[in-house]
Amino acid sequence: MTAEADAFLGGRLRLSQPPRGAHRAGTDAxxxxxxxxxxxxxxxxxVGAATGAVGLACAALTPGLQPTLVERDPILAEQARANASLNGIAAQVLVADVLAPATERRAAGLLPDSFDVVLTNPPFFAAERHRASPDPGRAAAHTFAGGDLETWIRACTAILRPGGRLGLIHRADALPACLAALAGRYGGLAVRPVHPRGDAPAIRVLIAAIRGSRAALSLRPPLVLHGPDGSFTPEAEALHRGAPWPAP
Incomplete structure (x- = not known):
């Protein structure tokens, strides 16, 4: 654990993380x-909670929410437990590999149709197409050690109830692969591109989807993270303080 916890959401959440240079939660989370x-x-x-930033942030902003945090690395899972305790959040932490066979996932506590909302930041790269970081934790967070995006989404779908909502973030250039993995399983997709600056191509896409829905896809207004001076735009700054998305 780091000596001092990082402040998230304008101080509403404190998060102890691995040292700098390793994989650390930030804007994506x-x-x-x-x-x-x-x-x-x-x-x-x-799903893929690491030190718990996403699930614990949701709980910090929604009193009474008791999230389940799923992480395959026992060390990171222990950090997630400590972070939940640090923030007074009643979270369940499961040490489980979502890419494992279904019987192993169930044995670890990931039961079918058991969640209303699943949030996930899948690994961004396939092992054969990416030179992994020398830091083991960073490599594990960014690169599939086995399986692929399709397998990851299928596992997330298995634990989400029909009509439940899935949210994910990925590289912008992975949008076709994300849509392909969601096809036939989800509808009502809402896609929001995220740009580092107003004059730069998108670097991320956020996708919300409803399991089993037949509703059409919608493209939401983009989020621009930084202004010309490099500081956060008002919209990005507000989100980092815990405000909701700006109205379309």
Whole structure:
């Protein structure tokens, strides 16, 4: 654990993380946590939780929410437990690999149709197409060690109830692969591109989807993270403080 916890959401959440240079939660986690608006009674699962940033951020903004955090690395899972305790959040932490066979996932506590909301930041790269980081934790967070995006989405779908909501963040150039993995399983997709600057191509896409829906896809207004001076735009700054997405 780091000696001092990082402040998230304008200080509403404190998060102890691995040292700098390793994989650490930041803007991606904030944006994913604000993508959907859970209710206190929702069963919410953060898949690939690492130190718990996304699920714990949702709980910090929704009193009474008791998230489930799923992480395959036992060390990171223990950090997630400590972060939940640090923030007084009643979270369940499961050490489980979502890419494992279904019997192993169930044995670890990931039961079918058991969540109302699933949020996930899948690994961004296939092992054969990406030179992994020398840091083991960073490599595990960014690169599939086995399986692929299709397998990951299929596992997330298995634990989401029919009519439940999925939220994910990925690289912008992975949008076709994301849509292909969601096809036939989800409808009502809402896609929001995220740009580093107003004059730059998108670097991320946020996708919200409803399991089993037949509703059409919609493209939401883009989010621009930084202004010409490099500081956060007002919209990005507000999201980092825990405000909801700006109205379309």
């Amino acid at each position: 904030v944006l994913l946590a604000r993508l959907l608006v859970p209710q206190a009674g929702d069963r919410l699962c953060d």
